[in-house]
Amino acid sequence: MSSITIQDRAVAINPTRSCAPIGAMLANYGIHGAITINHGSQGCATYPRHQMARHFREPVEVATTSLTEKTTVYGGKSNLLAALKNIWERFHPTLIMVCSTCLSETIGDDIPGVIDEFLERHPEVTIPILSVKTPSYIGNHTTGFDNFLKEIAGNLPDRRKKKGETNGKINIIPGWVNPGDIRELKHMLREMGLNGLWITDYSETLDGGYYEPRPHFARGGTTVEELRSSSKSLATIALQRYVGGEAARIYERRYGVPAHVLTMPIGLANTDAFVDTLVEITDHVIPEALQVERARLLDALVDTHMFTTGLRVALYGDPDLLEGLVGLVAEMGMTPAYVLTAADTMPWAEHMVELTEELGVESEIILKGDLHELHKRIKARPVDLLIGHSKGKFIADAEGIPLLRVGFPVEDRFGYHRRSIVGYNGSTALVDEITNLVFERRASSIVSNTLVERGVEGPSYVPISLPNGNGKLV
Ligand code: SF4
Numbered sequence: 001m002s003s004i005t006i007q008d009r010a011v012a013i014n015p016t017r018s019c020a021p022i023g024a025m026l027a028n029y030g031i032h033g034a035i036t037i038n039h040g041s042q043g044c045a046t047y048p049r050h051q052m053a054r055h056f057r058e059p060v061e062v063a064t065t066s067l068t069e070k071t072t073v074y075g076g077k078s079n080l081l082a083a084l085k086n087i088w089e090r091f092h093p094t095l096i097m098v099c100s101t102c103l104s105e106t107i108g109d110d111i112p113g114v115i116d117e118f119l120e121r122h123p124e125v126t127i128p129i130l131s132v133k134t135p136s137y138i139g140n141h142t143t144g145f146d147n148f149l150k151e152i153a154g155n156l157p158d159r160r161k162k163k164g165e166t167n168g169k170i171n172i173i174p175g176w177v178n179p180g181d182i183r184e185l186k187h188m189l190r191e192m193g194l195n196g197l198w199i200t201d202y203s204e205t206l207d208g209g210y211y212e213p214r215p216h217f218a219r220g221g222t223t224v225e226e227l228r229s230s231s232k233s234l235a236t237i238a239l240q241r242y243v244g245g246e247a248a249r250i251y252e253r254r255y256g257v258p259a260h261v262l263t264m265p266i267g268l269a270n271t272d273a274f275v276d277t278l279v280e281i282t283d284h285v286i287p288e289a290l291q292v293e294r295a296r297l298l299d300a301l302v303d304t305h306m307f308t309t310g311l312r313v314a315l316y317g318d319p320d321l322l323e324g325l326v327g328l329v330a331e332m333g334m335t336p337a338y339v340l341t342a343a344d345t346m347p348w349a350e351h352m353v354e355l356t357e358e359l360g361v362e363s364e365i366i367l368k369g370d371l372h373e374l375h376k377r378i379k380a381r382p383v384d385l386l387i388g389h390s391k392g393k394f395i396a397d398a399e400g401i402p403l404l405r406v407g408f409p410v411e412d413r414f415g416y417h418r419r420s421i422v423g424y425n426g427s428t429a430l431v432d433e434i435t436n437l438v439f440e441r442r443a444s445s446i447v448s449n450t451l452v453e454r455g456v457e458g459p460s461y462v463p464i465s466l467p468n469g470n471g472k473l474v
Pocket of ligand 1: 019020021040043044045047048100101102103135136137
Protein backbone atom coordinates (compact mmCIF):
# COMPACT_ATOMS: atom_id res chain seq x y z
CA MET A 1 0.00 0.00 0.00
CA SER A 2 1.30 3.49 -0.84
CA SER A 3 2.07 5.90 1.98
CA ILE A 4 2.56 9.65 2.53
CA THR A 5 5.52 11.13 4.40
CA ILE A 6 5.83 14.82 5.24
CA GLN A 7 9.48 15.73 5.70
CA ASP A 8 9.81 17.54 8.97
CA ARG A 9 13.15 19.35 9.06
CA ALA A 10 13.74 23.07 9.65
CA VAL A 11 16.19 23.38 6.74
CA ALA A 12 16.28 21.87 3.26
CA ILE A 13 19.50 20.15 2.18
CA ASN A 14 19.85 20.06 -1.60
CA PRO A 15 16.35 21.42 -2.23
CA THR A 16 14.37 20.43 -5.33
CA ARG A 17 12.62 23.79 -5.59
CA SER A 18 13.38 27.19 -7.09
CA CYS A 19 12.22 30.69 -6.30
CA ALA A 20 8.63 31.84 -6.97
CA PRO A 21 9.35 34.85 -9.25
CA ILE A 22 10.97 32.46 -11.78
CA GLY A 23 7.56 30.92 -12.45
CA ALA A 24 5.84 34.26 -13.07
CA MET A 25 8.74 35.40 -15.27
CA LEU A 26 8.59 32.18 -17.30
CA ALA A 27 4.85 32.48 -17.91
CA ASN A 28 5.29 36.15 -18.86
CA TYR A 29 7.87 35.13 -21.47
CA GLY A 30 4.98 33.45 -23.29
CA ILE A 31 3.27 36.81 -23.98
CA HIS A 32 4.62 38.66 -27.01
CA GLY A 33 6.27 41.95 -26.08
CA ALA A 34 5.67 41.62 -22.34
CA ILE A 35 8.25 42.73 -19.77
CA THR A 36 8.69 41.68 -16.14
CA ILE A 37 9.59 44.07 -13.34
CA ASN A 38 10.93 42.16 -10.38
CA HIS A 39 10.18 44.26 -7.28
CA GLY A 40 13.00 43.37 -4.93
CA SER A 41 16.75 43.39 -4.53
CA GLN A 42 19.01 42.94 -7.55
CA GLY A 43 19.74 39.38 -6.51
CA CYS A 44 16.05 38.50 -6.73
CA ALA A 45 16.23 39.31 -10.46
CA THR A 46 19.71 37.91 -11.08
CA TYR A 47 19.11 34.47 -9.57
CA PRO A 48 15.96 33.72 -11.65
CA ARG A 49 17.63 35.09 -14.82
CA HIS A 50 20.65 32.93 -14.19
CA GLN A 51 18.57 29.79 -13.59
CA MET A 52 16.44 30.37 -16.70
CA ALA A 53 19.39 31.21 -18.96
CA ARG A 54 21.20 28.02 -17.95
CA HIS A 55 18.13 25.91 -18.71
CA PHE A 56 16.80 27.59 -21.85
CA ARG A 57 20.17 28.74 -23.24
CA GLU A 58 18.70 32.12 -24.14
CA PRO A 59 19.42 35.60 -22.76
CA VAL A 60 16.70 36.33 -20.20
CA GLU A 61 15.72 39.94 -19.68
CA VAL A 62 13.97 41.24 -16.61
CA ALA A 63 13.84 44.67 -15.01
CA THR A 64 14.45 45.13 -11.29
CA THR A 65 13.48 47.86 -8.84
CA SER A 66 16.82 47.21 -7.16
CA LEU A 67 15.77 47.74 -3.55
CA THR A 68 18.54 48.70 -1.14
CA GLU A 69 18.86 49.17 2.62
CA LYS A 70 17.11 52.57 2.41
CA THR A 71 14.12 51.37 0.36
CA THR A 72 13.88 48.28 2.53
CA VAL A 73 13.33 50.54 5.54
CA TYR A 74 11.23 53.29 3.90
CA GLY A 75 9.45 51.23 1.23
CA GLY A 76 10.10 50.67 -2.47
CA LYS A 77 7.28 52.80 -3.92
CA SER A 78 9.52 55.44 -5.52
CA ASN A 79 11.71 52.77 -7.15
CA LEU A 80 8.68 50.97 -8.57
CA LEU A 81 7.17 54.19 -9.95
CA ALA A 82 10.51 55.01 -11.61
CA ALA A 83 10.84 51.48 -13.01
CA LEU A 84 7.33 51.55 -14.55
CA LYS A 85 8.08 54.92 -16.18
CA ASN A 86 11.46 53.82 -17.52
CA ILE A 87 10.15 50.55 -18.94
CA TRP A 88 7.21 52.25 -20.61
CA GLU A 89 9.30 55.05 -22.15
CA ARG A 90 12.27 52.96 -23.26
CA PHE A 91 10.70 49.70 -24.43
CA HIS A 92 7.00 50.35 -25.16
CA PRO A 93 6.01 46.83 -24.11
CA THR A 94 2.61 45.26 -24.77
CA LEU A 95 2.17 44.35 -21.10
CA ILE A 96 4.07 44.80 -17.84
CA MET A 97 3.98 42.20 -15.11
CA VAL A 98 5.26 43.25 -11.68
CA CYS A 99 6.15 40.31 -9.48
CA SER A 100 6.88 40.66 -5.80
CA THR A 101 9.73 38.96 -3.95
CA CYS A 102 10.41 37.77 -0.41
CA LEU A 103 11.77 41.25 0.36
CA SER A 104 8.95 43.42 -1.01
CA GLU A 105 6.31 41.11 0.50
CA THR A 106 7.99 41.20 3.90
CA ILE A 107 8.20 44.99 4.02
CA GLY A 108 4.58 45.09 2.86
CA ASP A 109 4.79 47.20 -0.30
CA ASP A 110 1.35 47.70 -1.86
CA ILE A 111 2.19 46.90 -5.48
CA PRO A 112 -1.39 47.14 -6.90
CA GLY A 113 -1.75 50.53 -5.16
CA VAL A 114 1.51 51.81 -6.72
CA ILE A 115 0.39 50.59 -10.17
CA ASP A 116 -2.92 52.46 -9.77
CA GLU A 117 -1.06 55.62 -8.80
CA PHE A 118 1.27 55.26 -11.81
CA LEU A 119 -1.68 54.84 -14.20
CA GLU A 120 -3.38 57.90 -12.70
CA ARG A 121 -0.22 59.98 -13.19
CA HIS A 122 0.33 58.63 -16.73
CA PRO A 123 -2.99 58.44 -18.60
CA GLU A 124 -1.02 57.92 -21.83
CA VAL A 125 -0.13 54.40 -20.63
CA THR A 126 -2.86 52.14 -21.97
CA ILE A 127 -1.23 48.72 -21.73
CA PRO A 128 -2.24 46.22 -19.02
CA ILE A 129 -0.03 46.21 -15.93
CA LEU A 130 -0.54 43.15 -13.76
CA SER A 131 0.85 42.45 -10.32
CA VAL A 132 1.59 38.94 -9.08
CA LYS A 133 2.35 37.83 -5.55
CA THR A 134 5.47 35.69 -5.57
CA PRO A 135 7.06 35.48 -2.12
CA SER A 136 9.24 32.39 -2.17
CA TYR A 137 8.40 31.52 1.42
CA ILE A 138 4.86 30.69 0.26
CA GLY A 139 5.11 27.99 -2.36
CA ASN A 140 7.85 27.73 -4.96
CA HIS A 141 8.52 28.32 -8.67
CA THR A 142 5.32 26.50 -9.72
CA THR A 143 3.27 28.70 -7.36
CA GLY A 144 4.65 31.80 -9.10
CA PHE A 145 3.67 30.42 -12.50
CA ASP A 146 0.20 29.44 -11.27
CA ASN A 147 -0.39 32.80 -9.57
CA PHE A 148 0.39 34.65 -12.80
CA LEU A 149 -1.97 32.41 -14.79
CA LYS A 150 -4.73 33.28 -12.30
CA GLU A 151 -3.96 36.99 -12.76
CA ILE A 152 -4.22 36.61 -16.54
CA ALA A 153 -7.50 34.70 -16.31
CA GLY A 154 -8.97 37.17 -13.86
CA ASN A 155 -7.90 40.43 -15.51
CA LEU A 156 -7.11 40.20 -19.22
CA PRO A 157 -10.05 38.46 -20.97
CA ASP A 158 -12.74 40.63 -22.50
CA ARG A 159 -15.85 40.59 -20.33
CA ARG A 160 -18.03 42.10 -23.08
CA LYS A 161 -19.07 38.84 -24.65
CA LYS A 162 -22.32 38.50 -26.54
CA LYS A 163 -24.43 35.41 -25.91
CA GLY A 164 -23.11 32.54 -28.03
CA GLU A 165 -20.15 34.59 -29.32
CA THR A 166 -17.06 32.45 -29.89
CA ASN A 167 -13.59 32.78 -31.39
CA GLY A 168 -13.63 29.09 -32.39
CA LYS A 169 -10.47 28.37 -30.39
CA ILE A 170 -9.64 26.20 -27.40
CA ASN A 171 -7.68 27.76 -24.54
CA ILE A 172 -4.77 25.46 -23.76
CA ILE A 173 -2.85 26.05 -20.52
CA PRO A 174 0.20 23.79 -20.85
CA GLY A 175 1.56 24.64 -17.38
CA TRP A 176 5.28 24.40 -16.57
CA VAL A 177 6.69 22.63 -19.61
CA ASN A 178 9.53 23.13 -22.08
CA PRO A 179 9.35 24.93 -25.46
CA GLY A 180 9.64 21.52 -27.16
CA ASP A 181 6.56 20.31 -25.25
CA ILE A 182 4.48 23.28 -26.41
CA ARG A 183 5.51 22.59 -30.01
CA GLU A 184 4.46 18.93 -29.64
CA LEU A 185 1.07 19.97 -28.22
CA LYS A 186 0.65 22.41 -31.11
CA HIS A 187 1.40 19.59 -33.53
CA MET A 188 -1.35 17.46 -31.96
CA LEU A 189 -3.90 20.25 -32.24
CA ARG A 190 -2.88 20.93 -35.85
CA GLU A 191 -3.37 17.26 -36.71
CA MET A 192 -6.83 17.44 -35.13
CA GLY A 193 -7.64 20.49 -37.27
CA LEU A 194 -8.11 22.68 -34.18
CA ASN A 195 -7.01 26.18 -33.20
CA GLY A 196 -5.37 26.52 -29.80
CA LEU A 197 -5.08 29.73 -27.82
CA TRP A 198 -1.98 29.19 -25.70
CA ILE A 199 -1.90 30.57 -22.17
CA THR A 200 0.98 31.18 -22.46
CA ASP A 201 3.38 30.23 -25.29
CA TYR A 202 7.16 30.53 -24.86
CA SER A 203 7.92 27.89 -27.49
CA GLU A 204 9.72 30.50 -29.62
CA THR A 205 10.52 33.31 -27.21
CA LEU A 206 12.68 30.95 -25.12
CA ASP A 207 13.88 28.74 -27.96
CA GLY A 208 14.25 31.17 -30.82
CA GLY A 209 16.51 31.41 -33.82
CA TYR A 210 19.33 33.79 -34.62
CA TYR A 211 17.94 36.80 -36.47
CA GLU A 212 19.61 39.94 -37.78
CA PRO A 213 18.74 42.58 -36.98
CA ARG A 214 17.74 41.37 -33.56
CA PRO A 215 13.99 41.93 -33.15
CA HIS A 216 12.93 44.47 -30.53
CA PHE A 217 11.00 41.69 -28.77
CA ALA A 218 11.67 37.98 -29.19
CA ARG A 219 9.55 36.42 -31.93
CA GLY A 220 6.55 34.37 -30.91
CA GLY A 221 4.37 34.35 -27.81
CA THR A 222 0.64 34.79 -27.40
CA THR A 223 -0.47 38.36 -28.07
CA VAL A 224 -2.37 40.46 -25.55
CA GLU A 225 -5.22 40.68 -28.09
CA GLU A 226 -5.45 36.89 -28.21
CA LEU A 227 -5.51 36.74 -24.42
CA ARG A 228 -8.29 39.33 -24.40
CA SER A 229 -10.36 37.12 -26.71
CA SER A 230 -9.76 33.99 -24.58
CA SER A 231 -13.09 34.60 -22.80
CA LYS A 232 -14.77 33.70 -26.12
CA SER A 233 -13.09 30.32 -26.53
CA LEU A 234 -15.00 27.04 -26.78
CA ALA A 235 -13.36 25.57 -23.69
CA THR A 236 -10.21 25.69 -21.56
CA ILE A 237 -7.96 22.68 -21.11
CA ALA A 238 -5.41 22.88 -18.30
CA LEU A 239 -2.78 20.20 -18.75
CA GLN A 240 -1.51 20.47 -15.19
CA ARG A 241 -3.72 20.45 -12.11
CA TYR A 242 -1.54 22.66 -9.91
CA VAL A 243 -0.18 25.02 -12.58
CA GLY A 244 -3.15 26.37 -14.47
CA GLY A 245 -6.00 24.26 -13.06
CA GLU A 246 -7.41 27.13 -11.01
CA ALA A 247 -7.00 29.57 -13.94
CA ALA A 248 -9.15 27.22 -16.06
CA ARG A 249 -11.82 27.28 -13.35
CA ILE A 250 -11.73 31.10 -13.34
CA TYR A 251 -12.51 31.03 -17.08
CA GLU A 252 -15.50 28.81 -16.33
CA ARG A 253 -16.80 30.86 -13.39
CA ARG A 254 -16.31 34.35 -14.89
CA TYR A 255 -16.81 33.87 -18.61
CA GLY A 256 -18.74 30.60 -18.90
CA VAL A 257 -15.88 28.87 -20.75
CA PRO A 258 -16.06 25.17 -19.71
CA ALA A 259 -12.96 23.96 -17.84
CA HIS A 260 -11.21 20.61 -18.33
CA VAL A 261 -8.40 20.03 -15.85
CA LEU A 262 -6.26 17.04 -16.80
CA THR A 263 -3.10 15.23 -15.80
CA MET A 264 0.02 16.21 -17.74
CA PRO A 265 -0.16 14.15 -20.97
CA ILE A 266 2.83 11.86 -20.42
CA GLY A 267 2.26 8.19 -21.26
CA LEU A 268 -0.50 6.41 -23.11
CA ALA A 269 -3.48 6.85 -20.78
CA ASN A 270 -2.75 10.49 -19.95
CA THR A 271 -2.32 11.42 -23.63
CA ASP A 272 -5.50 9.49 -24.52
CA ALA A 273 -7.35 11.60 -21.94
CA PHE A 274 -6.12 14.80 -23.63
CA VAL A 275 -7.10 13.60 -27.12
CA ASP A 276 -10.49 12.33 -25.87
CA THR A 277 -11.15 15.74 -24.30
CA LEU A 278 -10.41 17.49 -27.61
CA VAL A 279 -12.86 15.10 -29.32
CA GLU A 280 -15.48 15.69 -26.62
CA ILE A 281 -15.23 19.48 -26.99
CA THR A 282 -15.24 19.66 -30.77
CA ASP A 283 -16.66 16.39 -32.15
CA HIS A 284 -13.60 16.17 -34.42
CA VAL A 285 -12.43 12.64 -35.20
CA ILE A 286 -8.97 11.45 -34.20
CA PRO A 287 -6.87 11.73 -37.37
CA GLU A 288 -4.85 8.81 -38.68
CA ALA A 289 -1.56 10.61 -37.96
CA LEU A 290 -2.31 10.61 -34.22
CA GLN A 291 -3.56 7.02 -34.33
CA VAL A 292 -0.22 6.01 -35.88
CA GLU A 293 1.72 7.92 -33.20
CA ARG A 294 -0.37 6.18 -30.51
CA ALA A 295 0.25 2.77 -32.04
CA ARG A 296 3.98 3.51 -32.13
CA LEU A 297 4.00 4.35 -28.40
CA LEU A 298 2.06 1.17 -27.62
CA ASP A 299 4.55 -0.83 -29.69
CA ALA A 300 7.47 0.77 -27.83
CA LEU A 301 5.89 -0.19 -24.49
CA VAL A 302 5.43 -3.79 -25.67
CA ASP A 303 8.95 -4.01 -27.11
CA THR A 304 10.67 -2.69 -23.98
CA HIS A 305 8.60 -4.22 -21.18
CA MET A 306 10.91 -7.24 -20.82
CA PHE A 307 13.76 -4.90 -19.87
CA THR A 308 11.91 -2.51 -17.60
CA THR A 309 9.25 -4.55 -15.79
CA GLY A 310 9.89 -4.78 -12.07
CA LEU A 311 12.56 -2.08 -11.89
CA ARG A 312 12.42 0.39 -9.01
CA VAL A 313 12.48 4.11 -9.80
CA ALA A 314 12.89 7.25 -7.67
CA LEU A 315 11.20 10.38 -9.04
CA TYR A 316 11.48 13.95 -7.74
CA GLY A 317 10.33 17.37 -8.92
CA ASP A 318 7.09 19.27 -9.39
CA PRO A 319 3.73 17.67 -8.55
CA ASP A 320 2.22 17.81 -12.05
CA LEU A 321 5.29 16.45 -13.78
CA LEU A 322 5.50 13.62 -11.24
CA GLU A 323 1.83 12.74 -11.73
CA GLY A 324 2.32 12.37 -15.49
CA LEU A 325 5.60 10.47 -15.14
CA VAL A 326 4.19 8.00 -12.60
CA GLY A 327 1.58 7.04 -15.22
CA LEU A 328 4.27 6.29 -17.81
CA VAL A 329 6.56 4.51 -15.35
CA ALA A 330 3.67 2.22 -14.35
CA GLU A 331 2.82 1.59 -18.02
CA MET A 332 6.43 0.41 -18.43
CA GLY A 333 5.92 -2.07 -15.59
CA MET A 334 8.25 -0.21 -13.24
CA THR A 335 7.59 0.68 -9.62
CA PRO A 336 7.80 4.36 -8.64
CA ALA A 337 9.32 3.48 -5.25
CA TYR A 338 9.86 7.09 -4.10
CA VAL A 339 7.94 10.10 -5.43
CA LEU A 340 9.31 13.25 -3.82
CA THR A 341 8.31 16.89 -4.18
CA ALA A 342 9.27 20.05 -2.32
CA ALA A 343 5.65 21.20 -2.48
CA ASP A 344 3.36 20.97 0.53
CA THR A 345 0.22 19.85 -1.28
CA MET A 346 -1.69 17.22 0.68
CA PRO A 347 -4.54 16.89 -1.90
CA TRP A 348 -1.87 16.01 -4.49
CA ALA A 349 -0.30 13.43 -2.16
CA GLU A 350 -3.69 11.84 -1.46
CA HIS A 351 -4.45 11.78 -5.18
CA MET A 352 -1.05 10.14 -5.81
CA VAL A 353 -1.84 7.42 -3.27
CA GLU A 354 -5.12 6.72 -5.08
CA LEU A 355 -3.39 6.82 -8.46
CA THR A 356 -0.56 4.46 -7.51
CA GLU A 357 -3.01 2.02 -5.96
CA GLU A 358 -5.18 2.17 -9.08
CA LEU A 359 -2.04 1.47 -11.15
CA GLY A 360 -1.17 -1.44 -8.88
CA VAL A 361 2.17 -0.04 -7.68
CA GLU A 362 3.39 0.78 -4.17
CA SER A 363 5.07 4.12 -3.57
CA GLU A 364 6.22 6.37 -0.77
CA ILE A 365 4.94 9.88 -1.56
CA ILE A 366 7.15 12.47 0.14
CA LEU A 367 5.98 16.07 0.65
CA LYS A 368 8.26 19.02 1.53
CA GLY A 369 11.14 16.73 0.62
CA ASP A 370 14.72 17.45 -0.40
CA LEU A 371 17.37 15.45 -2.20
CA HIS A 372 19.26 14.67 1.03
CA GLU A 373 16.18 12.80 2.22
CA LEU A 374 15.86 10.97 -1.07
CA HIS A 375 19.53 9.99 -0.99
CA LYS A 376 19.14 8.51 2.52
CA ARG A 377 16.27 6.34 1.33
CA ILE A 378 18.13 5.21 -1.78
CA LYS A 379 21.16 4.25 0.32
CA ALA A 380 18.89 2.17 2.56
CA ARG A 381 16.94 0.59 -0.30
CA PRO A 382 18.45 1.21 -3.75
CA VAL A 383 16.61 1.95 -6.96
CA ASP A 384 17.49 1.17 -10.58
CA LEU A 385 16.78 4.60 -12.02
CA LEU A 386 16.45 8.22 -10.95
CA ILE A 387 14.10 10.59 -12.78
CA GLY A 388 14.30 14.33 -12.13
CA HIS A 389 16.22 17.53 -12.85
CA SER A 390 19.98 18.08 -12.86
CA LYS A 391 20.28 18.59 -9.10
CA GLY A 392 19.95 14.83 -8.60
CA LYS A 393 23.23 14.13 -10.37
CA PHE A 394 25.07 13.97 -7.04
CA ILE A 395 22.93 11.02 -5.95
CA ALA A 396 23.35 9.42 -9.38
CA ASP A 397 27.15 9.82 -9.24
CA ALA A 398 27.47 8.66 -5.64
CA GLU A 399 25.32 5.57 -6.07
CA GLY A 400 26.09 4.73 -9.69
CA ILE A 401 22.44 5.02 -10.70
CA PRO A 402 21.45 6.39 -14.13
CA LEU A 403 19.59 9.71 -14.11
CA LEU A 404 16.91 10.56 -16.64
CA ARG A 405 16.96 14.35 -16.78
CA VAL A 406 13.49 15.92 -16.92
CA GLY A 407 11.92 18.98 -15.29
CA PHE A 408 13.57 22.25 -14.26
CA PRO A 409 16.40 23.01 -14.23
CA VAL A 410 18.39 20.82 -16.60
CA GLU A 411 21.62 22.77 -16.65
CA ASP A 412 24.26 20.11 -17.28
CA ARG A 413 22.98 18.95 -20.66
CA PHE A 414 22.34 20.85 -23.86
CA GLY A 415 19.07 21.07 -25.78
CA TYR A 416 16.80 19.40 -23.22
CA HIS A 417 14.44 22.40 -23.37
CA ARG A 418 13.96 21.64 -27.07
CA ARG A 419 12.88 18.03 -26.74
CA SER A 420 9.38 16.96 -25.80
CA ILE A 421 8.19 14.49 -23.17
CA VAL A 422 4.45 14.98 -23.77
CA GLY A 423 1.97 13.47 -26.19
CA TYR A 424 2.48 10.15 -27.97
CA ASN A 425 5.75 11.25 -29.61
CA GLY A 426 7.28 12.69 -26.46
CA SER A 427 6.31 9.61 -24.44
CA THR A 428 7.79 7.26 -27.05
CA ALA A 429 11.06 9.20 -26.85
CA LEU A 430 10.98 8.84 -23.05
CA VAL A 431 10.37 5.09 -23.27
CA ASP A 432 13.41 4.77 -25.56
CA GLU A 433 15.57 6.92 -23.30
CA ILE A 434 14.58 5.08 -20.12
CA THR A 435 15.24 1.70 -21.72
CA ASN A 436 18.64 2.80 -23.02
CA LEU A 437 19.62 4.03 -19.54
CA VAL A 438 18.65 0.62 -18.16
CA PHE A 439 20.81 -1.03 -20.81
CA GLU A 440 23.77 1.17 -19.96
CA ARG A 441 23.56 0.36 -16.27
CA ARG A 442 22.72 -3.30 -16.33
CA ALA A 443 24.03 -4.80 -19.50
CA SER A 444 27.44 -5.33 -20.96
CA SER A 445 25.75 -6.02 -24.29
CA ILE A 446 22.39 -6.75 -25.88
CA VAL A 447 22.24 -9.69 -28.23
CA SER A 448 19.07 -10.65 -30.07
CA ASN A 449 16.90 -8.87 -27.54
CA THR A 450 18.70 -10.58 -24.66
CA LEU A 451 20.25 -8.39 -22.05
CA VAL A 452 23.59 -9.79 -20.89
CA GLU A 453 23.98 -8.70 -17.27
CA ARG A 454 27.23 -7.07 -16.18
CA GLY A 455 29.50 -9.54 -14.45
CA VAL A 456 28.44 -12.50 -16.58
CA GLU A 457 30.13 -11.38 -19.77
CA GLY A 458 31.84 -13.87 -22.00
CA PRO A 459 31.05 -15.50 -25.27
CA SER A 460 29.94 -18.76 -23.64
CA TYR A 461 26.95 -17.01 -22.07
CA VAL A 462 25.79 -15.03 -25.08
CA PRO A 463 22.66 -16.46 -26.69
CA ILE A 464 22.49 -15.84 -30.41
CA SER A 465 19.87 -16.43 -33.07
CA LEU A 466 20.89 -18.25 -36.21
CA PRO A 467 19.55 -17.09 -39.58
CA ASN A 468 17.26 -20.15 -39.71
CA GLY A 469 15.61 -18.97 -36.50
CA ASN A 470 16.98 -21.75 -34.27
CA GLY A 471 18.58 -20.33 -31.17
CA LYS A 472 21.89 -21.85 -30.15
CA LEU A 473 24.27 -21.20 -27.30
CA VAL A 474 27.87 -20.90 -28.38
S1 SF4 B 1 14.99 36.38 -1.64
FE1 SF4 B 1 13.19 35.21 -2.29
S2 SF4 B 1 12.52 36.12 -4.21
FE2 SF4 B 1 14.65 36.83 -3.83
S3 SF4 B 1 15.93 35.35 -4.94
FE3 SF4 B 1 15.76 34.63 -2.83
S4 SF4 B 1 14.02 33.18 -2.88
FE4 SF4 B 1 13.90 34.43 -4.73
